[in-house]
Amino acid sequence: KSAVIMDGDYTPSFSVATAGKDARLIVEAGESAGVRLDVAAASAERFRRAEAQGHGDDDMAATYFASFDG
Numbered sequence: 001k002s003a004v005i006m007d008g009d010y011t012p013s014f015s016v017a018t019a020g021k022d023a024r025l026i027v028e029a030g031e032s033a034g035v036r037l038d039v040a041a042a043s044a045e046r047f048r049r050a051e052a053q054g055h056g057d058d059d060m061a062a063t064y065f066a067s068f069d070g
Contacts (some may be wrong), residue, residue, distance in 0.1 A: 001061035010058035017056035019063075020047030 004010060023044035030037035046066045055062035 001059075004059055004061040005064050010055070010062045012057065012059040014060050015056065016047055016050045016058055016060050016062050019060040020044060020051055020056075023047055 023040055026040045027037055027044050030040065046063050047060075049066035050056075050058075050063040053065055055065055
């Protein structure tokens with residue numbers, strides 16, 4: 001995914017929105033089984049931030065932008 005970031009071409013092969021949905025479902029499944037999935041939860045939050053910044057339809061590499069405010 002580094003090439004996507006370096007080239008700035010975020011044509012989706014797997015979108016931020018879809019990856020975020022999947023991450024949330026994984027966290028929910030863990031919670032229902034009594035298992036903490038901290039890394040999956042952190043990933044879900046990162047996808048949420050990137051989507052809130054307007055990158056929901058971009059390739060999941062656009063979560064790079066969640067590292068920055070705005």
